[in-house]
Amino acid sequence: MSPYESRVERSLINSPNHFSEAGWNLILAAQNEARNWNHIYLDVEHILYVLFNNPNFYYWIKDFPANVSTILDKIEAFCSEQPFDDTEELFIGIALEELIDTADHYRRRWGSRFIDIPHILRVLFTETRIAKALLIDAGLSEKQLLRYLRKVMSPLRQTQNVSHLNIKRQDTSLIVNNQIPVKPRVNASNSNPTWSDSTSQIPQKVAKQVQDTENDKKELNLEVITESTSSALENFGRDLTAAARDGLLDPVIGRDNEIRRLIQVLSRRGKNNPVLIGAPGVGKTATVELLAQRIVAGKVPTPLKGLRLIALDIGALVAGTKFRGQFEERLRNLLNEINNPEKRVVLFIDELHSFVNSDRSTADASSLLKPALARGELRCIGATTPEHYRCIVARDVALNRRFQQIIIKEPSEELSIEIVRGLKGRYELHHGITITDRAIVAANRLAARYISDRCLPDKAIDLIDEAAAELKINITSKPHLIEEVETELARLKAELIATEGILGIDQRQLQHQQQSTSARLMALYEQWEREKERLSNLQYLQEEDEALRSAIHRSREEGNLEEAKYLQVNQLSKIQNSRVDLEQSFNETLLNGNILLREQVEESDIARIVARWTGIPVQRVLSDERQKLLDLEERLRERVIGQPEAVFAVAAAIRRARAGMKNPYRPVGSFLFLGPTGVGKTELAKALAAALFDEDEALIRLDMSEFMERNAVARLLGAPPGYIGYEEGGQLTEAVRQHPYAVLLLDEVEKAHPDVFNLLLQVLDDGRLTDSQGRTVDFQHTVIVMTSNLAGKAILNRAKQEKSKTADDNCELAIEAALNKQFRPEFLNRIDEVIRFHPLTLVDLQHIVRLQLASLAELLMEEGLRLEIEESVVYQLARQGYEPEYGARPLRRIIRRKIENPLATQLLEDHFRDAIGIKVLPSGNNSQVLFFRPQHG
16 A cells, blocks of 8 residues: 555545535535646645635635635646646645645634634645735734634524525535545645645735734634534434444344333323343344334334434533533533434433433533423433432432333353354455354354453354454464575575575585575465455455445345345345355365464464453363263362262263253352361362362352451441442352353351351252342352351261261261351351362371372472472472371461471582482481482483
């Protein structure tokens, strides 16, 4: 892309939607005038000539404080000296671009929505090529121009009506018939003569007048001219029905019940103002856009046909309101225009809470909305979140009773997949790539599982969008393989230069390598060009496909079924066949592995984006869920030693739940682990979190000894309203709300206050809990593990006895008695499994010693040292740490005292310099002392 083409692509003048009807018609008329002169460039002189000569713009210059005829004569003289050509190509002048950019600055400064003729008139004195010198030479100062603008704008500010201008937009196509020729342009100051070049020098008196104008400018309030000559609806709103008619809205899938309820409320005689309430990203705005599409298609009841659905731009409405009453005046003008029965407008206010914030000190929007809503002069659709509705809108009872609530819930994963499939074509067209169905399914599945602070389908759409953007960037940049070959070729060239003239070095082999590498690079470049051409063809076919589908849709809406059938059969089918052939060719090349540019978004791309957002490794994100469940027992046994019955019971319960054989509203599983300290209860919970949810951080741990007091129970749900910390949420509810896929560990649950168990009853039975802010937290994807030391002595005593059925029965009776004494029956009945942990044996402790020493060996391996430990040392450490009452906890202290402390001292004393490993073995006859022997390669 040339610099000129890049500049034009970014130019405001290439975007009709930035202009009002009158402003755009001025640009189009200037374009025709430039062609009449056979000029090469469309520039400021053509704007001036049309403005002062075209009768359509007579309103703006009828009382102009200068001689218009003289101005026109001088413009004609100036135009006659500009370069011309017989070609049909027309280019945009730099001076005109700068003029429009400055006009857009004043458009934003005045709070207007579109660039209009007043903005262009206002900035004439900033244009130094012709306009400023022309006006000054005509005896006009900037101060006089501003006064004139105030004079002609005053009646328009009062009426906010432009019907008397009798101007209609003629065309919304881009400049030069949608084609921008690529032609470099030299500096405008050299190519086009300026006004000062073609006329006499400006007199000294006039130069002084310019200086006086600059000084007077400081005393003027330049922002009081106007907001815009177009209507308030055009200034501060976006016509959704017009956007739907032009095919600018994305397709919306589902939401049948919500749209039916929305139509029902709008059809009421009174209080026909629905408000959509839902979490961010669930599709509130999309539901309103679906209504606009149905209105355009005529698929609404008769009372709603022909309605205009206008989305209010709150930012544009508030922008530039520096003085008291400006905001209210804008809103009043907007409401007056909506009250016109001929326009049949329904106003859509997104983020309703920010518009009617009742905390404002001055008269706010709600005080103006309520009378209009009460009298039926305004039909309004609002959208907000449950929290903002409850805290802001619902507090204003008079305003709240005018709205009818419609709850927009988060769609299911299956419906979200259908929604994203409906949007697939738009994103493929935008990025110029294709999106596989596997990627769509993966985006919804992974988003639902790993991204917990956002809602479907928004987070799935964002994953698709970012993965497609990343792929597009890779396509447009140089392939990594070509960069590697270029680096290799540069290395060979440098080596040839460095070894030139050195005796004993044969350069023929290097030259041969250089030639082969260069040939390979050329082949890669040719392949790259072919693949870029193929992708360009694919994007062209996507654009044609989308354009034909839009044309077919319009033909069907207009009742032209024959034309729609012709486009469908004769043109769209050919485009689709070409796309299929091109994609099939790509897939064959992909299978051969000979490809540089990949144009399909795959499941791995989605997983990479999820890993980047969450920090979870890609391999874990892509792991197969079914295989993970089948291997669950084996993975748990790698970390939990000596408890095969407990591991089997937990794995079996999880597999049953994931296979669908559980109440869908209850947690995945709920377990009560009983046993003495140090036998692996907490470790099993950690291992379960890592195996099921791919990370140890998926463990939510609450020490229930912190909730022994009655007033501490409130911390689980959050502080009540009016107390410190109310906005922070509860320790339990907030943790699960942010990480719904997790293992919830309630450690030493028997120490909690009895009121805690009242909360757990609801969680274990219904899988939900409501926090202090009224938000319902879902526990359906959570595994609940509770640990307790109840009956620990009975279990230890049973381990010391010989095996017998009587001893087992007595132990079970003791455990059951302890449970019934501590917990209520309704609590115990809601637990899936009560799992007993046995005391660890000496053999179990040896396995645990090996695991802990393996962790130490991994740390030393990072320092370049290999750790080797004799089996007798393992037995010795296990024997010294064997205390059945304390389980495996003493082992950590023994290993620290016997191995880690002396080994750290010897490492700091540099005893293992140049060693590749360390061997730990008993020292001579004293088995209590360990010897660390360095190992050399």
